[in-house]
Structures are given as structure tokens and as C-alpha cells.
Amino acid sequence: MRYEDIRALVRLRGFRWDRVERTLGRCVTVADLRAVAARNWPRGVRGYVEGGADDELSLRRNQEAFERYGLVTRTLRDVAQVDTRTRILGHEAALPFGLAPTGYTRMMHADGEPAVARAARQSGVPYTLSTMATTSLEDLARQVPGELWFQLYVLRDRGLTKELLERVEHSGYRVLMLTVDTAVTGLRVRDTHNGFTIPPQLSPSTVLDMARHPAWCLSLLRGEPITFANLAQHSRTPEGVMAFAAGQFDASVTWEDLAWLRERWSGPLVVKGMVSARDAVRAAEAGVDGVVLSNHGGRQLDRAVAPIEVLPEVRQAVGDRVELLVDSGIRRGTDIVIALALGADSVLVGRPYLYGLGAGGERGAAAAIRMLGEEVRRAMQLLGVSSIGQLREEGPALVRGSGL
Numbered sequence: 001m002r003y004e005d006i007r008a009l010v011r012l013r014g015f016r017w018d019r020v021e022r023t024l025g026r027c028v029t030v031a032d033l034r035a036v037a038a039r040n041w042p043r044g045v046r047g048y049v050e051g052g053a054d055d056e057l058s059l060r061r062n063q064e065a066f067e068r069y070g071l072v073t074r075t076l077r078d079v080a081q082v083d084t085r086t087r088i089l090g091h092e093a094a095l096p097f098g099l100a101p102t103g104y105t106r107m108m109h110a111d112g113e114p115a116v117a118r119a120a121r122q123s124g125v126p127y128t129l130s131t132m133a134t135t136s137l138e139d140l141a142r143q144v145p146g147e148l149w150f151q152l153y154v155l156r157d158r159g160l161t162k163e164l165l166e167r168v169e170h171s172g173y174r175v176l177m178l179t180v181d182t183a184v185t186g187l188r189v190r191d192t193h194n195g196f197t198i199p200p201q202l203s204p205s206t207v208l209d210m211a212r213h214p215a216w217c218l219s220l221l222r223g224e225p226i227t228f229a230n231l232a233q234h235s236r237t238p239e240g241v242m243a244f245a246a247g248q249f250d251a252s253v254t255w256e257d258l259a260w261l262r263e264r265w266s267g268p269l270v271v272k273g274m275v276s277a278r279d280a281v282r283a284a285e286a287g288v289d290g291v292v293l294s295n296h297g298g299r300q301l302d303r304a305v306a307p308i309e310v311l312p313e314v315r316q317a318v319g320d321r322v323e324l325l326v327d328s329g330i331r332r333g334t335d336i337v338i339a340l341a342l343g344a345d346s347v348l349v350g351r352p353y354l355y356g357l358g359a360g361g362e363r364g365a366a367a368a369i370r371m372l373g374e375e376v377r378r379a380m381q382l383l384g385v386s387s388i389g390q391l392r393e394e395g396p397a398l399v400r401g402s403g404l
């Protein structure tokens with residue numbers, strides 16, 4: 001028997017020769033992707049992605065809050081055609097969610113932000129590049145033009161912030177997202193226990209940890225050194241950029257900075273990181289186009305409420321003056337459906353796509369988006385709604401239960 005014949009036979013039995021295809025082919029849920037990524041990553045990287053602040057109460061609460069809600073199905077409705085499209089901040093998205101900004105993404109997989117942005121573009125959902133990205137905003141826009149959003153931290157050096165904004169505008173990013181829940185960085189206990197730092201520093205235990213993950217190490221060594229690429233021109237060495245970036249977090253940012261930004265940025269402006277109805281109303285009055293209810297995935301103030309718990313009261317307070325987005329704890333299509341039914345216009349996901357990226361690069365990130373999208377579609381059909389508009393309109397009758 002010839003080699004080609006054997007190959008054809010094996011193919012008949014569904015064997016995939018490509019290792020990534022094979023692994024992804026066995027994954028059905030985001031939880032499966034998470035398990036694969038967790039095996040691929042050294043302990044320090046795993047802790048950085050998975051971890052929350054302090055006792056990780058908010059991290060757990062985010063998911064538990066979703067689990068407290070139940071869905072009340074409507075039956076005998078024609079759900080043969082279901083439309084998952086919706087407008088998010090003026091953009092027609094194929095699915096009712098976008099990808100949240102995450103810093104240091106090339107550490108999760110050497111292909112980093114461009115891989116995720118390509119997966120997002122192919123799936124028809126927006127991607128948000130972080131100020132703390134490991135690919136510069138210019139490089140990303142050049143490599144993956146499309147519906148791009150930029151997440152901004154107002155830096156201590158306001159001149160530099162202004163310069164950054166000019167670059168964002170010039171590179172064609174459509175939406176600006178100001179993160180407001182990082183006056184200081186939350187205490188990530190796992191990172192300290194694991195000896196994990198940015199940039200990673202070598203100690204006997206981190207070297208041993210990395211040695212157990214040679215594929216991850218090799219792929220990283222082959223690429224450019226990892227750095228905060230948006231700030232790279234302000235320092236010559238990667239280590240220098242890190243110290244510089246750490247010094248740029250500013251605890252004195254106020255509503256005045258938001259007003260300045262509103263004057264300065266003519267496109268859609270969104271604030272991310274509020275969980276209070278009062279703040280959301282004030283942001284609406286300040287002229288923002290959207291508010292992302294978020295506790296940063298449980299990574300900042302531990303014991304911060306889960307955004308999904310406060311969503312109904314925030315919606316009631318702001319009416320439809322601003323678009324409301326929610327993130328933190330979304331792992332399933334049913335979580336997305338619950339958020340929309342409770343009054344969100346759309347949602348963002350963070351860790352789910354990082355799990356996909358860690359499991360299989362661009363294909364893994366695309367798999368995470370596809371899984372969530374298919375789950376949304378199936379949940380809508382089983383729930384008895386055929387459009388996002390209908391889901392939002394009938395929402396209060398479709399959900400039972402109240403947060404925690």
C-alpha cells in the first residue's frame with residue numbers, strides 16, 4: 001500500500017494531520033479551550049490570565065451572578081430563521097459581542113493581537129486594542145484593517161496622551177474606549193506567588209516552569225521581544241518601556257479628563273469600568289456614546305459587584321441615552337442572551353478569546369468566537385426569539401432570578 005493510500009484511509013476515519021486542528025477539533029466549549037491553553041501556558045502566564053485581585057471574590061462572583069438567572073422559554077414560535085446581527089456603536093456586527101482589550105497578548109501566543117484581530121474580522125465582531133498591547137496600534141491597523149477600537153488609559157503625561165490620540169485617529173480606529181477602573185493596579189496574588197512579573201524575570205522556579213513548556217518558549221524566542229509597543233518609542237530597551245509604562249498610570253484622572261477627551265475625540269467614545277448607575281448617568285451627561293459596565297474581570301477591586309447584577313438599575317437610570325455594554329464573567333452564549341435580555345445592547349468578552357488564542361493561535365481565537373456565536377443562536381432558538389431586537393424587547397419576561 002502506498003503512503004497516499006494510507007493517508008486517504010486515515011483521513012476517511014477523520015484523522016487530522018495538523019496538531020492544532022486536531023486539538024481544536026476536540027474542543028466544544030470555551031471551557032475546553034481553556035483546558036488546552038492551561039496546558040500550553042507556563043504557570044506564570046496561566047495565573048496572569050486566569051487570576052483576579054486579592055481573594056478573587058469578584059472573579060468568582062462574576063460567573064456565579066450569571067448562574068443565578070434562569071430563562072423562561074416561549075414555545076411554538078417560528079425560529080427557523082434567527083438573526084444574530086446587531087448594531088454596536090454604529091457598526092453592524094454579525095454577533096452581539098465584541099472583544100475586550102487585553103494587555104500583553106503576545107505572551108499568550110506569539111501571534112498575539114494581529115491573530116485575534118484577524119479572527120474578529122473574519123467573524124464580523126469588533127476588536128479593541130489595549131494601550132498596553134504588544135503590537136503597536138499602527139502595525140495592527142496596517143496588518144488587519146477593519147472595525148478597530150482603541151482602549152485608552154489617560155497617561156500621567158497628558159502631552160503623551162494627546163500624541164497617542166493623534167496616532168489612534170490617524171490610524172483609522174473608529175471607537176475610543178477610556179478605561180476608568182485602574183486608578184492603581186489591583187493586587188494579583190497569583191502573580192506574586194508565581195514570581196510572575198512584566199516583563200518576565202528569570203528565577204530558578206520560572207526557568208523550570210518555562211522549561212516544562214518548550215513549545216511556548218520556542219515560539220516566543222523566535223519572535224520580536226515582547227514590549228508595550230504603543231509606548232516603545234519612549235524608551236530604547238524593553239525593560240525601559242516597562243518601567244516607563246508603570247510610571248504612566250495616573251490616580252488623579254477625573255471627569256475633567258473625560259470632558260477634555262470628549263472635546264478632543266469626535267468619533268464614538270465609550271467609558272469602561274463603571275458599575276454605578278450614578279456614574280453611568282454622569283457619563284451620559286458628559287456626552288459619551290457608550291458605557292461598559294465592568295469590574296475588569298475581577299482583576300481590580302475585589303468585592304466589586306458583578307456588572308450583570310447592576311445592569312437593570314443602570315439601564316433604568318440611563319434610559320436609552322447611551323449604549324450599555326457589559327463584560328466580566330461571560331463564558332457562554334446563554335450568558336450573552338441573559339445580558340441582552342436584562343437591558344445590555346451588547347457585551348464584551350476577555351478571557352474566552354485569550355483561551356482560544358492560547359489553545360490554537362488565530363484559529364483558536366476564531367473557535368472561541370464561533371462557539372459563543374453558535375451558543376447565542378441556539379439559545380435564541382430554544383428560547384423562542386428570532387432577533388436581537390426581539391430578545392431585548394421581550395427581555396424582562398424571558399429572565400427570572402436576581403443576581404446574588
Ligand SMILES: Cc1cc2nc3c(=O)[nH]c(=O)nc-3n(C[C@H](O)[C@H](O)[C@H](O)COP(=O)(O)O)c2cc1C
Pocket residue numbers: 048049050062100101102103130131132151179272294295296297298299327328329330348349350351352
Ligand atoms: C489578561 C488580561 C489583560 C487585560 N488587560 C486589559 C487592558 O489592558 N485594558 C483594559 O481596559 N482591560 C483589560 N482587561 C480587562 C478586560 O478588558 C475585560 O474587562 C475582562 O477581561 C472581562 O472579563 P472576562 O475576562 O471575564 O471576560 C484585561 C483582562 C485580562 C484577562
